[in-house]
Amino acid sequence: MNGASNAHVRPERIEFVDALRGFALFGLLMVHAAEAYSVGLSRGTDDPWGQAIFFLFGSKAFAIFALLFGFSFATIMGNQRGRGVDFTGRFAWRLLLLMAIGFIHSLLYASEILRLLAFLGLLLIPLDRVRSNFALLVIAVLFFLQIPLLIQWMLANWGNAFAGSEPYFANSYLWDTLRTGSLGEIIKANATEGNLVKWSINWSFGRVSEIAGLFAVGVVIQRTGFFARIAKDRAIALGLLLIGGTIFAILDFIVKPMVPGSPSGAEFAIGSFTERAILFQWIGISAITAQIGLLALLWNSPMQSIVGLFRGPGRMTLTLYVAHSFVAVPILYQFGLGMAEVWDTQTRIVLAIVFFGLQILFAHWWYTQFRYGPLEWTWRAATLNDWNVPLRKNVQPAV
Template identity: 85%
Template sequence: MALIRFKLEIQPEKQVGVSSMNILSKSQVQPERIEFVDALRGFALFGLLMVHAAEAFGVGLSRGTDDPWGQAVFFLFGSKAFAIFALLFGFSFATIMANQRARGVDFTKRFAWRLFLLLTIGFLHSLLYSPEILRLLAFLGVLLIPLDRVRSNYALLAIAGLFFLQMPLLIQWLLAHWGNAFAASEPYYSSSGLWDVFRNGSLGALISANLVEGNLVKWSINWSFGRVSEIAGLFAVGVVIQRTGFFASLAKDRVIALALVVIGGTIFAILEFIVKPLVPGSPSGVEFAIGPFTERAILFQWIGISGIAALIGFLALLWNSPVQWLVGLFRGPGRMTLTLYVAHSVIAVPILYQFGLGMAEVWDTQQRILLAIAFFGLQILFAHWWYARYRYGPLEWTWRAATLNDWKVPLRKHSQSA
């Protein structure tokens, strides 16, 4: 099988495709993009919007799971869209480093600066919408720098496996089992008053709460559910995927795509429909139990990982079919994810939150999801219009220029590089 023949060897870096994060000096020609990767990134952006719409961007939070529309969204995209983003973040980092290394440039310090800029953008964004993901990706992105020094792909996969074992959660569980009260305590986010501010606070109260409490809650959620270790593992896998040219092969090989669908889908089905019902949760109204909570957190990680494998394989099959245009619709947004992601909350929060129009109390889950789909359709049209005229999205250009400390980076397509 083609999947078995696929070797974990580093491909010639000049052949590697380029993601939307690629950094090039003005005098160099941009290598060919892997358009399937753009489509994957756009699909992940769409998935995040669907999840946020089901949650009313934090106002409803769990309400989206109380009806079939919310359940469908979380089944398709919950813990999966975010994981695809993390995977592609590692892929994009490796693309940047490989392209620069091929030119004899050590881009490590510049990439660290790039992460700091993304962290800053994420922090400003979090003042309006604290559940946002940019801060987390930027902060944990520092791990990619030492991972880049590991030249063996097998070693990187072993490191990813260690991260996926969720050792921090297991250590916490052991400490709780041995009587440590702090380790056994309910997660910080569960008793936070941040949700009340989301529902009823003024804009000033929202910004003030997001400044400190929002960050504490964000890290509590991501630590408690094992996302910190999961993201680190997905980063490492993303680096291997870039080095081996896997996405380029996947976009052309139906056998590999079908294998992903079958293997990933089978594991997902077993975990979701057989194992998950057997793993007890912590019912509402009873004392928090660290054991079942940890078990479900680890289980959800593997459900998400197997789910994204099946999703990526399925999208690759569509990419190699007469309906490639359907997956291709996500390419434009996939090149402008930073701009469009920030735009989601900049537009939705004032509409949904009480300090604005307060529509979270008016629209039900179905209405929010349908409106979000229509909104994403407009973003597809906007991205198509924009890239017919410009090289980068607005925030993408700003991030790129600030990374290079060169504000003469051409934006319009008719501009000529110096």
Template identity: 40%
Template sequence: MGATTKPDRMVLVDSLRGFALLGLFLVHCVERFELFWLDPVYDRTFQWTFGIFAGKAYALFALCFGLSFYIIMERARERGEAYAGTFAWRLVILLGFGILHSLIYRGDILMLLALFGFLLLLFDRIKNNWLLLGLGVLILAQLPLLFRAWAAMDGQAWALATPRYFDNPSLGVMATGSLWDMIKSFATDGQGAKWWFMLESGRITQIIGLFVIGLLLGRIRFFRDPERYGRTRIIALVVSLAAWLGLWAVQVQLFPSVAEALPEAQRELGQALENLIQLALLSVQILVFIELYQRLKGAVISWLAPMGRMTLTLYLGQSLIFVPIFAGFGLGLYDDMSNATALQIGIVTFALQMVFAAWWFRHFYYGPLEWVWRAATRRTLDVPFRK
């Protein structure tokens, strides 16, 4: 891309989505696609990888999902189409992908995006952007976690009970069982553990809130007209940095005293605080990413764009390749390498995926599964594929 070329808004969005895929994949590698938690080693590689990407990458996917919804609906309105029903069918297809994926990787996020994506059809009916912003902030405030903390201080048994996702026999099956054993376990115990984690950790409310914020950013053309928001981004970056550092200071300096004074509620209050810290850091990452993209005119960063155009294919493909590498029914290497080695493998593999994606889009219009998704949505095979 030449130095005088104005960055294309879709390349910016696709690059941001590619960055989210990078973060998610590196976390998965260090996490050995969840088998890390059988015998966790919290070394510096783990701390840095999780500190930069964990809790942020999936949240960025949720934000991009809300943004993509707006782009899809906007284009449909420009064509004079009523697209709500088609979008709902599109979500049903995505849910099917997610259900199949969850049988080999318990931590699948497609099911969550698809199921809660139906709420976007309701949020889209809210035409006042300030009201939409207020709703997003309210959802992201983690009120369910705060309510549980209050209930725990009040001595209510359900709030004091150990989180249900702590009971997780499916990982042991993944480490030592056959492929069929793992699939059966993931279809039952694994799903229960995942959904309880998403609910009790506040991630479901985060996803819904970020859907709203993504929709709002689409409406105000935050990514369509990046030059218009240059000064706003700088102010937002300063505020986000201050919020991140301030919340981090509270977590390190004040929270130990709070946890000692309120032991019944420390888990929920700590999780709520951690979620807010992750959101603040996510805001910093997004704003820095856009600023770099603008100043570099898309150079280097735009290499992530092809990844962002085929995230469905790559996200599922990563599990199909790496779960057998780490799991007991395959090579069983989850406990045979250090976190640093797992991270290095992830970095090298992601670089190869970047090369593959760039090559692919020189010959094809869509990624393989993206084409299937589009064709199934339109209920026709008359969708261009090969260039």
């Protein structure tokens, strides 16, 4: 999520990045609403509303977050380096704190992304030592090639039973527990089985390598000032939209129908599963390229005020992201109101849009009074071990 690097010196924010981060937060909420927060995974794609949400945000919103995570890391390290400070150890501590927040969050919602981003974020520390942007882009491409998945594929073809076996998450008892378990049973399952399932999903679908690659690209984007430029240059934004949109259309509408599915059970095939995992990665990357270009175009138009609505949530994504689960899970799960069995996908999505609208209002009100979101301030103060970090904005003296 987003964060700053120093308690007393505040670098100038790129407001377009805040809006982009808020857009990604909205996308995550939409996907989670379609899935009924893991209670109705299969139902989320069974109707036009769910299909539309996954087309727009599935495997895309989290990718924007990963890209911006790398961007924020490079911003923090660059700002501190400019002050002559080596922030490496402090940033590692910052990631451990995020892992702790993510673990607490995961006890209620196992599919949350904070732990994954924080753990893989440790890769950013050695990536920061690579001073060549070209070398970082080469490293990103190597991650995007999904070499671990290809090795697994080859091992399966050579007869390795473990490499060719069905992914662990496919037959986990976690899904039944989420649908019917008590709060205590869900917390216990999320603390144990949930971690195994989460890593199985992210490994099997290639997200581990993809996130690492997006981290590297995010660092290059920060170093080159690309987001600051695209927020002002309509030609670059249009180029991104056209290139990303063209590649996305080719992959999603032409190539994807040609790649066989990956059935489960006795017919599971590692080859077709791997092919689709790698294909979906490139579909997602091309899609977010187009989305970033489109948002930048709108930012440079009379529509800026509408895109700008995402800025408030984009400045407090950690707080709002965690709040999503603490509101939605008790409403949807059987231990609470059990509304996942009552509301269809359309209803859940419409209600989620309304909920996010309320969060926009809350975030914009909050930042008229305070400098940071609640969890953002806590994370920042704990990172710096300085609980005197000012939260409220300075009050102007009376005239």
